[in-house]
Each structure stands twice: as C-alpha cells, then as structure tokens.
Amino acid sequence: MKNGTVPQPSTALAAYGWDSLLDSAFAAHAERGLVPGRVVRVDRGLCDVVVPAGADGSGGTTTVRADTEDVFTRDPMRVACTGDWAAVDLTPVTGPAVRALLPRRTTFVRSTSSKRSEGQVLAANVDFAVIAVSIAAELDLGRLERFVSLAWTSGAQPMVVLTKADLVPDSTYLLDDARSAAPGVDVRVVSAATGDGVAEMAEALAGATSVLLGQSGAGKSTLTNALLGREVQEVQAIRDSDGKGRHTTTTRDLLPLPGGGVVIDTPGLRGVGLWDADAGLTQAFSDIEDLAGRCRFQDCSHTAEPGCAVLAALEDGSLAHRRLDSYRKLLRENAWIASRTDARMRAEMRREWKQRSAAGREMYERKRGGGHRKVY
Ligand code: GDP
Ligand code: ZN
Numbered sequence: 001m002k003n004g005t006v007p008q009p010s011t012a013l014a015a016y017g018w019d020s021l022l023d024s025a026f027a028a029h030a031e032r033g034l035v036p037g038r039v040v041r042v043d044r045g046l047c048d049v050v051v052p053a054g055a056d057g058s059g060g061t062t063t064v065r066a067d068t069e070d071v072f073t074r075d076p077m078r079v080a081c082t083g084d085w086a087a088v089d090l091t092p093v094t095g096p097a098v099r100a101l102l103p104r105r106t107t108f109v110r111s112t113s114s115k116r117s118e119g120q121v122l123a124a125n126v127d128f129a130v131i132a133v134s135i136a137a138e139l140d141l142g143r144l145e146r147f148v149s150l151a152w153t154s155g156a157q158p159m160v161v162l163t164k165a166d167l168v169p170d171s172t173y174l175l176d177d178a179r180s181a182a183p184g185v186d187v188r189v190v191s192a193a194t195g196d197g198v199a200e201m202a203e204a205l206a207g208a209t210s211v212l213l214g215q216s217g218a219g220k221s222t223l224t225n226a227l228l229g230r231e232v233q234e235v236q237a238i239r240d241s242d243g244k245g246r247h248t249t250t251t252r253d254l255l256p257l258p259g260g261g262v263v264i265d266t267p268g269l270r271g272v273g274l275w276d277a278d279a280g281l282t283q284a285f286s287d288i289e290d291l292a293g294r295c296r297f298q299d300c301s302h303t304a305e306p307g308c309a310v311l312a313a314l315e316d317g318s319l320a321h322r323r324l325d326s327y328r329k330l331l332r333e334n335a336w337i338a339s340r341t342d343a344r345m346r347a348e349m350r351r352e353w354k355q356r357s358a359a360g361r362e363m364y365e366r367k368r369g370g371g372h373r374k375v376y
Pocket of ligand 2: 292295296300301302303305307308309310311
C-alpha cells in the first residue's frame with residue numbers, strides 16, 4: 001500500500017489519471033520492481049507507454065517504447081490498448097517490456113465486421129464519454145440515444161456537448177430536446193469558436209480520462225484543441241460530398257489536458273458502433289424502463305395491454321413516440337449483433353461489465369465526491 005509520506009514514482013502519473021485505487025492495484029507489481037505506466041499508443045506488438053522519469057516521481061514523465069509479448073493473448077478483448085495501465089519492466093537489455101496490465105475499469109469495444117464476430121478494444125479506463133453533437137445541424141435524437149447507450153455500455157459516464165453554439169441565436173429548445181433524450185446525463189452547450197462553455201467543460205473533465213465521440217464534422221477536433229489549449233488535432237477543412245468528411249490521423253492517441261487528465265482520441269473510436277449494449281440501453285432509456293416497471297403485466301409488450309404505463313405515458317404526452325420507437329429499434333439492432341456474437345465472448349463481456357461497473361462506481365464516488373454524477 002502507498003505510504004503517504006514517501007514519494008512514489010506514480011506521483012508523476014497523476015497528470016495521466018493515476019489515483020490511489022491504482023496504487024493498491026499496483027502494489028504487487030511494485031514489489032517485483034516494475035514501474036507503472038499508461039499505454040498511449042499500440043502498434044503491432046509494441047506500445048508507447050508513459051512512465052515516471054525519476055524514481056521518486058519528481059522528474060515528470062517520459063515515453064518509452066515497450067514490448068508486449070508477455071501480455072500477448074489471442075483474445076482481442078484482452079490485448080493491450082490505449083488507456084491501459086501497465087506494469088513495465090525497464091531493466092531488460094533488449095528494452096522495456098510490459099509485464100502485466102491492470103484490471104480495466106471501462107472498455108470501449110468495436111464489433112468487427114468479420115465473419116467470426118469479435119470485438120476489438122479501442123480504449124480502456126475511460127471515465128467520460130463526451131458525445132459531441134453540432135447544434136448547427138438538425139438534431140438527430142436517435143443517433144444521440146445510440147451514442148449514449150454505447151457510453152453507458154462501456155462503463156464510462158456519458159456527457160453530451162452541443163457544439164458550435166455561436167451558430168444559433170438560442171439553444172434553449174435544442175438543449176431541452178437533448179436532455180429529454182439523455183436522462184441522467186450532463187448535457188451542455190459550448191462554442192470552441194467563442195470559447196463559451198469550454199472552461200467549464202475542461203473543469204468537469206479535469207483529472208479524468210475522456211473520449212470524444214460523435215459524427216464527423218461535429219467539431220470534436222476543434223473542441224479537443226480548445227480543451228488542450230493548443231493545436232494538436234487537425235481540423236477538417238474540406239468535407240467530402242457524402243458528408244462523411246476526411247479522416248485525420250494523430251501521432252499520439254492519448255493527450256494530456258492542462259488541468260490534469262487526458263483525452264483519448266484513436267481513429268477507430270470515432271466510427272464506433274453498438275456492441276452488446278444490453279446494459280447501456282437500459283440506462284439510456286431508464287425513463288421507459290421505469291414506466292415498464294409500472295405496467296400491470298410483467299411481460300407487457302406495451303402494444304395493447306390494459307394497465308400499460310408506457311402506453312399511458314404516450315397518451316398523456318409525457319413520453320414521446322419517437323423515443324419509444326428509438327428504444328425498440330436499438331433493442332432489435334442489439335439483439336441482432338448479439339446473435340452474431342459467440343456465446344463465450346458474451347458471457348465474458350457480461351462478467352467484465354459487472355466488474356467494471358463496480359469499479360467505476362467506486363471511482364466516480366471517489367473522484368467526484370459522490371455528487372450528481374453517481375451512476376447508479
Ligand atoms: P470533427 O470531424 O468532429 O473533428 O470536426 P472538426 O473539429 O474537424 O470541425 C468540423 C467543422 O466545424 C470545421 O470546419 C470547424 O471549423 C467547424 N467548427 C468546429 N467547432 C466550431 C464552433 O465552435 N463554431 C463554429 N462556427 N464552427 C466550428
Ligand atoms: Zn406496458
């Protein structure tokens with residue numbers, strides 16, 4: 001365990017999101033003479049890991065290129081990925097090596113389109129999944145709900161950010177709509193152009209690990225630059241005719257924020273889809289789930305049953321038809337993805353999800369002082 005008076009090498013990693021829970025998770029590795037590090041990029045068997053530069057944490061950090069052979073696994077869900085906390089051996093003459101990965105708190109997974117449906121981990125240990133939505137484009141609430149479900153599924157806390165506020169005279173209604181599509185989620189408005197809302201957002205993300213999700217052109221790169229206080233991400237100047245925009249690549253996938261914490265921006269994350277989102281869907285549509293719990297019949301399909309609380313809410317206008325349709329669509333889509341996924345992996349993911357949500361809960365309470373961001 002960490003001794004409060006003795007400086008630890010891990011102190012230098014606080015800027016990258018290291019905390020006291022990690023100190024205890026790392027204790028056994030420290031005894032073996034390994035140093036803690038955070039994976040900032042993975043590249044075919046090697047990864048860049050940021051490690052403390054000095055033995056007492058006073059020397060800042062340095063990035064080393066490390067071998068990952070020791071933690072190699074054929075399971076794509078378990079390979080090292082950006083955001084992982086690693087136990088690094090700096091002593092081998094052949095160069096640094098990752099000896100172990102610490103248990104993940106959250107995981108962003110992309111389903112691959114290969115025949116054998118398998119997931120691919122895109123980012124680990126993400127605290128906030130920031131969903132960027134341009135306020136200047138027509139608000140697609142169905143898409144927003146999909147991203148919110150994905151965020152809940154990963155174990156991260158969703159945050160919705162309506163971008164480009166300078167382009168609309170009044171954002172009140174849009175803000176209300178977005179809030180109704182994302183119950184229990186912090187929804188805010190920013191403009192990277194004027195800087196409005198950026199400092200408040202930076203404050204909310206300080207010390208934590210965040211990812212920015214959302215459609216191409218939503219303003220993620222511009223917002224990332226505004227949060228970082230420098231031009232790191234290349235903003236797209238040219239849009240493709242299909243509106244998808246160009247993909248800009250970055251040299252590093254994990255970018256430290258001036259106020260502590262990091263933003264993870266891997267190219268793959270930007271096109272992330274839905275993956276076995278059972279748990280996340282239930283949370284994203286907690287309002288409907290609450291209603292369903294009040295239906296007279298436990299197996300109510302909310303189509304024509306007497307005493308159906310969902311139909312009653314549709315009737316009195318407290319639940320929008322659009323939102324129920326969106327929930328049904330995502331449930332169907334999810335069932336389809338699940339049917340392509342092999343059962344072993346599903347069981348594995350569910351087990352991990354349970355562990356993650358327990359760890360995540362502890363973390364939020366610790367980091368956020370048990371305030372309004374409590375997840376469950
Ligand atoms: P990304 O694809 O989500 O990373 O989006 P970009 O950051 O590349 O931005 C897409 C376009 O929106 C660019 O032309 C930006 O200049 C523009 N943009 C981004 N943020 C703002 C903003 O706050 N206000 C205005 N007016 N334009 C913005
Ligand atoms: Zn019902």
